Structure formats: structure tokens, C-alpha cells
Amino acid sequence: MNLIHRLREMRQNRFGAFVPVLLALAAIWVYFGLAVPLYEHWTNPDSESVRFIFLSARNIYNLFMQSAVIATLAVGITIVLLLGDIDLSAAATAGVCAALLGVLVLAGVPGWVACLMVMFVGIVMGAAQGMLVAYVGIPSFVVTLAGLLGYQGLMQKILPTGNLNVGDPFVRSIARILIPDLWGLAIAGLVVVAMVAVVLRRQAQRREKNLETDSALAVFPQVALFGILVFAVVLTLNSYRSLPLMILLLVALTSLVGWVTTSTPFGRAIFAVGGNPESARRVGIDVKRIRVAAFGIVGLLAAIGGIFGASRFGSVSYTAFAGGTLLLESIGAAVIGGTSLFGGRGSVWNAILGALVIGSLGNGLDLSGASAADKLMFSGGILILAVAIDALSRAETGGTGR
Amino acid sequence: MSSEERGAEREVPPPHLWVRGVHKRFGGVHALDGVDFEVACGEVMALVGDNGAGKSTLMKVLAGAHLADAGEFWMDGKQITINSPHDATNLGIQIVYQDLALCENLSVSANLSLGAEPVKQGWGFLPRFLRPIDELDMERKAKSAIDSLEVRTLHSMRALVGTLSGGQRQAIAIARAVGTKSSVVMLDEPTAALGVAQTRQVLGVVKRLRETNHAVVYISHNMRDIFEISDRICVLRHGAHVGTWRTNETKPDEIVIAMTHGIDEKVN
Numbered sequence: 001m002n003l004i005h006r007l008r009e010m011r012q013n014r015f016g017a018f019v020p021v022l023l024a025l026a027a028i029w030v031y032f033g034l035a036v037p038l039y040e041h042w043t044n045p046d047s048e049s050v051r052f053i054f055l056s057a058r059n060i061y062n063l064f065m066q067s068a069v070i071a072t073l074a075v076g077i078t079i080v081l082l083l084g085d086i087d088l089s090a091a092a093t094a095g096v097c098a099a100l101l102g103v104l105v106l107a108g109v110p111g112w113v114a115c116l117m118v119m120f121v122g123i124v125m126g127a128a129q130g131m132l133v134a135y136v137g138i139p140s141f142v143v144t145l146a147g148l149l150g151y152q153g154l155m156q157k158i159l160p161t162g163n164l165n166v167g168d169p170f171v172r173s174i175a176r177i178l179i180p181d182l183w184g185l186a187i188a189g190l191v192v193v194a195m196v197a198v199v200l201r202r203q204a205q206r207r208e209k210n211l212e213t214d215s216a217l218a219v220f221p222q223v224a225l226f227g228i229l230v231f232a233v234v235l236t237l238n239s240y241r242s243l244p245l246m247i248l249l250l251v252a253l254t255s256l257v258g259w260v261t262t263s264t265p266f267g268r269a270i271f272a273v274g275g276n277p278e279s280a281r282r283v284g285i286d287v288k289r290i291r292v293a294a295f296g297i298v299g300l301l302a303a304i305g306g307i308f309g310a311s312r313f314g315s316v317s318y319t320a321f322a323g324g325t326l327l328l329e330s331i332g333a334a335v336i337g338g339t340s341l342f343g344g345r346g347s348v349w350n351a352i353l354g355a356l357v358i359g360s361l362g363n364g365l366d367l368s369g370a371s372a373a374d375k376l377m378f379s380g381g382i383l384i385l386a387v388a389i390d391a392l393s394r395a396e397t398g399g400t401g402r
Numbered sequence: 403m404s405s406e407e408r409g410a411e412r413e414v415p416p417p418h419l420w421v422r423g424v425h426k427r428f429g430g431v432h433a434l435d436g437v438d439f440e441v442a443c444g445e446v447m448a449l450v451g452d453n454g455a456g457k458s459t460l461m462k463v464l465a466g467a468h469l470a471d472a473g474e475f476w477m478d479g480k481q482i483t484i485n486s487p488h489d490a491t492n493l494g495i496q497i498v499y500q501d502l503a504l505c506e507n508l509s510v511s512a513n514l515s516l517g518a519e520p521v522k523q524g525w526g527f528l529p530r531f532l533r534p535i536d537e538l539d540m541e542r543k544a545k546s547a548i549d550s551l552e553v554r555t556l557h558s559m560r561a562l563v564g565t566l567s568g569g570q571r572q573a574i575a576i577a578r579a580v581g582t583k584s585s586v587v588m589l590d591e592p593t594a595a596l597g598v599a600q601t602r603q604v605l606g607v608v609k610r611l612r613e614t615n616h617a618v619v620y621i622s623h624n625m626r627d628i629f630e631i632s633d634r635i636c637v638l639r640h641g642a643h644v645g646t647w648r649t650n651e652t653k654p655d656e657i658v659i660a661m662t663h664g665i666d667e668k669v670n
């Protein structure tokens with residue numbers, strides 16, 4: 001009971017919500033990165049030195065690239081989860097958009113035009129489902145289940161062979177371009193400096209306006225941890241290749257979506273609808289339009305995920321998107337990140353961490369030669385654990401004082 | 403039935419909101435059968451009656467949630483119409499429903515500004531719903547709203563509503579209803595389901611509303627609260643107005659009899 005209580009308190013503040021998923025990530029990395037290689041070294045008399053494959057810069061680079069598509073979709077799915085809805089069709093939407101992208105560039109459409117076109121298509125595909133949810137009143141689970149089936153079929157129609165190579169230089173460059181090492185470090189430095197500046201300025205303004213301030217002891221460890229993480233990531237990526245443009249784009253996109261959800265009236269409305277739709281309606285928020293917009297955003301991010309995937313693999317295949325495990329991995333990433341399936345609580349940044357958890361698990365199990373069956377069962381276990389944490393920490397929020 | 407004021411007329415301030423002969427039918431049920439009702443500024447008017455007496459219907463008619471079938475509505479001597487919640491809000495009539503309708507996942511300040519968040523200057527190139535919220539201004543407004551109600555147990559405007567007590571939530575719902583330009587605040591059973599200390603806190607907030615010259619309509623079943631807080635008591639029964647008493651000239655027994663049996667010789 002005491003542990004659960006602490007968990008609830010921790011999840012009440014923004015930073016605390018990161019802790020469970022960071023711990024999960026740390027546990028997985030320690031297990032695959034340290035425990036497994038050490039165990040192999042000690043049990044195998046022929047091995048001369050410990051081989052830290054999982055924690056090698058090369059593997060971490062691959063891990064980030066593998067998780068990028070999952071993370072892009074998970075960021076989108078987080079938005080509808082915040083509303084208390086779900087989107088089962090995101091991976092299929094990504095598949096349709098990727099297939100369309102492949103067909104368009106094959107037909108000679110310039111890569112960047114094709115990208116913009118499929119992003120628009122993604123928005124339409126998402127918003128159409130949003131309208132069915134908001135205006136017809138069909139539960140999102142059913143609408144997007146139908147969307148999942150329909151869009152899977154649509155993808156097969158666009159790709160009768162189930163596979164198409166994408167050679168367009170613009171599309172390929174998204175995953176291929178590397179930010180030069182020094183530039184990467186400069187960007188990391190700028191981000192950290194900007195964050196420190198924002199924190200200091202906010203504290204000064206709070207003091208000036210006589211509002212409650214955060215204790216410096218609470219703020220600066222957070223900033224320091226954030227800074228260390230940013231530099232650690234960039235240095236690790238630099239030591240293998242460099243910071244890939246795709247990762248930078250993903251971070252920029254997540255920052256933008258994160259900012260919109262936490263800092264604008266639109267984002268506030270999303271949280272309000274997820275927390276108490278009746279309350280939102282009474283203060284004059286157009287709940288239906290918010291729903292449609294949120295599903296449109298998922299469609300857009302699914303399309304971008306499709307572009308990222310096509311760029312990374314250099315091809316579009318049915319199994320990589322619509323027909324594979326991408327959907328469950330991305331929903332799993334959002335939920336493992338701590339976004340509540342009941343709506344109103346969560347963050348897009350947590351979805352990125354959740355995607356890393358899912359990605360690390362798959363990557364680690366692959367490296368240790370686990371079967372596909374083991375991978376599925378492990379992922380299921382982690383997902384249940386994440387949802388159990390969500391359910392336990394929610395129990396109290398509804399109950400006090402009533 | 404008599405709707406005449408009992409006691410000396412001159413001591414009662416002129417009514418701010420004033421309705422005559424309000425009828426409301428739901429199918430075959432005559433929920434309001436020619437009700438008269440009034441409330442003055444700086445007054446707490448208790449609205450009592452048994453279940454089904456028409457208290458909530460009257461309140462919803464005044465809030466624009468239900469449309470009256472017939473009746474005259476007056477405010478400060480001018481005839482008004484209340485056809486929608488929007489009309490009621492524009493007239494400064496606010497209602498705090500029993501369910502409060504707060505977002506437990508949002509902070510106190512976010513709840514108080516919900517739907518009308520202040521945005522920062524200099525972002526005019528974006529549509530309003532995508533401009534950054536001025537969180538500091540929002541918190542400052544929340545703080546002054548909460549302070550004006552003298553809710554002393556609520557320290558952080560950034561606390562999530564889900565972590566607060568029932569009394570604190572009620573205070574926040576009232577603070578939101580009071581907002582900037584409300585003159586009539588209707589409270590639906592604000593102390594139901596609250597403990598003793600929480601009830602004291604809410605009654606304190608209601609007193610503050612009276613001191614700040616609001617016209618307060620207070621629906622409750624709790625005679626102790628009613629006799630502590632109200633200036634006058636309006637009794638409804640079977641959708642009709644039984645009578646209005648001054649709290650200091652009546653007793654709980656008399657009100658209970660009026661609620662259950664209607665008016666009789668003893669009361670008249």
C-alpha cells in the first residue's frame with residue numbers, strides 16, 4: 001500500500017511521471033547491457049573478454065533508428081489516449097501513406113512534394129475517423145478497428161506485390177543524412193542552455209509576481225539530469241557515426257507536439273476533454289472539434305512515421321507497417337510511457353521513452369538469440385506491468401473527498 | 403397560494419432577480435406550476451422543498467438549461483429572457499452543479515481559466531487556440547479569485563484538483579462560477595457529502611459571496627446549514643411556491659411543515 005501511495009504521489013508531478021519509465025529503461029539496459037554479457041563471460045571458459053554488444057555505440061545507434069518509427073506513431077497515439085480514445089489504425093495509416101509515397105516517387109513526383117502529399121492524406125485519414133467518433137458517436141475502438149482493417153486492405157491494393165523499393169534521394173536522405181559531430185554537440189549545448197535559461201527566467205518571473213516558486217533543489221537536479229542525458233546520447237551517437245537527421249527531426253516534432261499539448265489552449269482542451277468531457281463542454285470547449293483535430297494529428301504523425309520507415313528501410317513492405325507488430329508496439333510505447341488509457345494524463349515525451357523501452361526489449365532479446373515467441377511474451381509482460389501501474393496510480397485520483 | 407412576503411417589507415432589499423408565474427412541464431408532469439421567486443444582492447436565499455418539489459427545475463430554468471413554458475423574468479427592474487445557458491451567463495447568472503464538473507487531472511488555476519485561458523502577447527501570427535498560455539497570469543488570477551473567497555486551506559494554485567478535499571473542490575467550483583462578472587450564484591446542495599470541517603469551509607465561502615454583494619441561491623436539505631447561512635427561505639412543494647420566510651422569524655419545524663404539508667392556518 002505504501003509503495004502504491006508513493007507511486008501515486010510521484011505521478012502527480014510532471015517530472016515524477018518520467019521516473020517509472022526511466023527505471024524500466026535502466027533495468028532493461030542493465031540486464032541486456034551488463035548482466036547478460038557478464039554471465040556469458042563467466043559461464044563460458046573460452047571467452048577471453050566481456051563483449052558488451054548491447055551497450056556498444058553501434059547498437060545504441062541502431063536502437064534509436066529502430067525505435068524512431070515506433071516513437072513517431074506513439075507520439076500521435078498519445079494525443080488520442082489523452083482524450084480517453086484509442087487509435088488502432090495508426091500503423092495501417094502509416095502503411096498506406098508509405099505505400100502511396102513509394103508509388104508517387106516511382107511515378108516521378110519529386111520526393112518532397114510526395115512527402116507533403118502523403119502527410120495531407122494522413123491527416124484526412126485520421127480526421128475522417130475522428131468525425132465518425134465525434135459526430136456519429138461510434139466508440140473510437142470500433143471506428144479505428146474498422147480503419148485498421150480497411151486501411152490494411154487499401155495498402156494491399158496500392159502494393160499488390162506487398163513490396164516496393166523506394167530509391168528517391170530526398171526520401172532516403174531523411175534517414176541517411178548525419179549531422180556533423182561538432183554540429184551535433186553544438187545543438188545539444190544550445191538545447192541545454194535554452195532549457196536552463198527558460199527555467200531561470202520562469203523562476204525570476206514567479207518571484208517578481210509573488211507566486212509560489214519551485215525549490216531550486218527540485219529544479220536543478222532535473223535540469224542536470226536532462227543535460228547529462230542529452231550529451232550522453234549525442235556523444236554516443238557521435239562515437240559510432242553521428243547524430244542522424246531523423247532523430248533530430250523526431251525530437252523537434254515531439255517538442256512541437258509536446259508544446260502544443262501542454263502550453264496552448266488547444267492542448268489544455270485536450271486534457272480537459274480527457275479528464276472530464278462534461279466539464280469541458282460546460283466551459284464552452286467544442287469537444288467534437290477537439291476530437292476530430294486530435295485524430296487528424298495522429299494521422300499526420302502516422303504519415304510521418306510512414307515516411308521515416310520508408311526512408312530507413314529504402315522500401316515499403318506490408319509486413320513492416322500494416323501487417324506487422326508496429327501497431328501494438330506503438331500503442332505499447334505510449335502506454336509504457338505512462339500515458340493513461342483512461343484519458344487526461346500523459347506526455348508525448350514519455351511516449352519516446354516508452355518506444356525506447358519497447359525497442360530495447362526487442363533489440364536485447366534479438367541479441368541474446370531469443371525466439372520470436374519469447375519476444376512476444378516479454379513485451380506482453382512489460383505492457384501489463386505498465387498498465388497495472390497506471391490503474392493503481394489512477395485509483396486515488398478519482399476518490400478523494402467524495 | 404400566497405406569495406406575499408411575511409414580515410416588514412422595508413427591511414428586505416429590492417430584488418435583483420425576480421420571476422413570476424413560471425411554468426414548466428415535462429410531458430404530463432407539471433414540474434413548475436406558476437412559481438414566484440426572487441433574490442436580492444447581498445442576500446442568501448435558501449431554496450428548499452422535498453424531492454420533486456421543483457428546486458432543481460427552477461434553478462435550471464434560471465440557468466438557461468431548461469426553457470420555461472411561461473413566466474416573467476426581471477432583473478434590476480428590466481424584463482429579461484433566458485433562453486440558453488449563454489443568456490444566463492451574459493446576465494451574470496451562474497450555477498454550481500452538484501457534480502462540480504471540475505477536471506481532476508488539471509491544476510486549480512487551469513480549472514479556473516478553462517475555456518478562457520489568458521495567452522501571451524506577441525503571438526498574434528498564430529490562431530488564439532495555439533498561442534502559449536500565460537501561466538503566470540493564469541495563476542495570479544486564480545490566486546486572487548481564491549483569496550477573495552478567503553479559502554485559507556488552499557495554498558498551491560498548481561495542485562491538481564484530484565488531490566484536493568471535497569470542500570476545497572466546492573470552493574474552486576464556486577470561484578469559477580463567480581468569475582469576473584457574475585451577480586447571481588446558485589449552489590446546488592454544496593455541502594451534501596461533506597464532513598463537518600469541509601461544510602464549515604463551504605459555508606464560509608457562501609458568507610463571503612454575500613459580503614461581496616452577490617445574490618446567492620442556496621439549495622439544501624440540511625436545516626442546520628440553512629438556518630446558519632440564509633437570510634430568507636423559499637419553500638416549494640409540488641412545483642408551486644408555498645411561501646417565503648425570513649430566517650430569523652421562523653423555525654426549522656415551521657419550514658419542515660411547509661415543505662411536507664404546504665401552508666396551513668398555523669403558518670398563516
